[in-house]
Amino acid sequence: MPDSNHVHPDVLSLRKMLLLKKQELSALLEITQAINQDTTEDTLYKIFQFTLLGQLNIRRMVLYVKDEGQWQCMVSFGHQLADFRKIELPDEIIDTCLSGPYPVASLPLGPEWQKLETIIPVGHQDTVSAYVMIGSVQEDYANDEANKFLETLSNILIGAIENRRLNRQRISAAAMRKEIEIAQEVQNLLFPSKLPNDEQVAVHASYVPHTAIGGDYYDVVSIDKERFLFCVADVSGKGVPASLLMSNFQAGLRTLLRQNVELATIVHELNHLLFRNSGGEKFITVFFGIYNRTTRHLQYVNAGHNDPILIPDSGPIQYLKEGTVMLGIMEKLPMLTVGETQMPPHSLLLSYTDGLTEVFNEAGAEYGEEGLIRLMTRNRYLPLTALHKEMLREIEEFSVTKNQFADDITILSCRFK
Template sequence: MPTPQAMSPEKKLFLRERELNALLEITQAINHDPTEDALYKIFQFTLLGQLNIRRLVLYVKEEGEWACMVSFGSDLSDFRRIPLPEAISNNCTNTPCPVPALNLRAEWQNLETVIPVVNNGEVLAYVLIGNVQADYVSDEATKFLETLSNILIGAIQNRRLARQRIESAAMRKEIEIAQEVQTMLFPRQLPNDVGVAVSASYVPHTAIGGDYYDVVNIDANRFLFCVADVSGKGVPASLLMSNFQAGLRTLLRQQADLSTVVSELNNLIYRNAVSEKFITAFFGIYNRSTRELQYVSAGHNAAILLPDSGPHQLLSEGTTMLGIFEDLPFLHVQSLTVPPRSLLLTYTDGLTEVFNTAGEEYGEEGVIAFLGNARYLPLKVLHQEVLKEIEAFNENGNSFADDVTILSCRFK
């Protein structure tokens, strides 16, 4: 490393002029709003052209990890592939360090000084320089390099923060729109008449869940009810559910039978789903005048039917998950007569996939046991009580691992 010598006033003035030019180039580049990569290149060319620094390596902390962003000069290794040594990060935390004193490997020996770039007591970057002209090795000069680097790193951080704010605002808007869409998917009114009462509850795990339920009147006697669960969460799941609902309601307006409804929805999801998404669903069509219930379980949790007397019945037959196959490999529409004063409970797997501290799952058996004691409660109260029970059972308290949707029908 060259030894600093006393500079003449002319040399000192010349050096200050070059420093000002370097500072001007960097600030002009920042004001012209180039990309981060362009800023690093301008930084490199500024130090090379204005300050005659022939070798430079710049490490910047990126998400808690050190990354080499600039590496130029003759006889230098590609430091973008070389991790920052702990000898630098542990020892150079405040003032410049001479490279020979750090006992680094051979590839570091063409560099002479490590300059930490510090802000509020935290090292944001390391500037390593080598082959520097004799006039540019004073403490004052290295301090200017630190200042120049601080301006660059600060500008880049400000850009990232601004970009993150914009991205966060866009994300919040997306979530807000998706929440509105999801809210609009749920029916405003549920049947409650002399023949049947229906109630539904929805507890999302995240801001935008992947569950869906619907009840649609087909004619004066018949209505369809559905509970569905999209793989995944967030905006894509919400959009897929909106397509699902639009398809379902269009098919019902066309008086399609249940077999056609399920087949066409499978085709719709297969064509529109991305990232290997699929939907499980339970569909039921109830006829008040005949008490006939037609149903299809598409890879979904079995609905639980409890007659007024006798054992419960699991409604699990139908077909596979929707959206996996272009054509469903099989489809069986089941039909049964619902006895008076029966209760039907449909739900998504967030209700059953809850575990206690011993690792035991609440499961389908837990739901059936609960219904055995609470089946005659008003439907809304029944939902509240089963949610309280799984909260108490859940080792994570009231934080569920998935959305919970419950739709129940009391047949009078």
């Protein structure tokens, strides 16, 4: 009868190997169960840590993961081990450890790294997405086969976390696309569907957004048979917040016009509305004009906006400057002047946003207001549609970036017949 205390060495070796395989399977099962339960990333890292500690008896471990091009330590545990979350991954590891397990002792690393023994790169071919660094490993679990299993286990973990990140990005991108679609619809509804074109006046507008959702706005609103209001505005910022602020601005403007209040009151009330909505963090520059077809009289307020250019049939060019500061930066406007002028027959008024003039050529020269006036003087009697096309063609030709303009462009022209 064989002595149970004298087991053949091969049998002992087989038992150890079976036990290690059982531990590996348990570790694999714990990680895959955690992944399938849609566990958070932080929890996955903790389970990975406790699995290596509990199932494989790895006493020290550090995990660095590449996240959006930056290396971050996501796990750092072990007796007498420094907190690697506060230590940058050395270039010696990044440049040298591209494949296979690498002994820490062979690299010129600082004393805090000497508690670790092996560096295992995780990734595909020469692209490393993570480094697993282990130390104080039990003797039976310190061979090439064990290292390969650790690499496989880490690959599963990093792959699952990357999939979560990509899925989160997809959901975020889809939500952003929907938000942009809604904002674009809102913005399109803000612009008037029909502009005046009769025996007294013709109005034409062009709008070229810099991004999917611009920060410019224009409007033309009939007040009564004789009068209509027109405005051109530029909100600070871009995107959805700018679009929402503009929609509040338009709603407030239309409400005030229905109440038949004076232009000065409209400007004060809109300033208060904008300040209340943005707390002074956003502002709008805007030009308001109210034109009376019968009297040819124009009332206007320029609230920190580019000065509209009035080109009469004869005589000097005028700039409509009277008004106040931009709206929304303070609760009460410090001053407000309502400008008044007569519109001579056959005169042309151009209101625009600064995207039209702040265009630069290869030499760094700005197209500017001077370039705009030269163009208008040459083409003042063109139909408004053709005039706008000529403006956009010329600044595109002038610009070093061609049709990739740096800002939104809004043009609103009025021809007084």
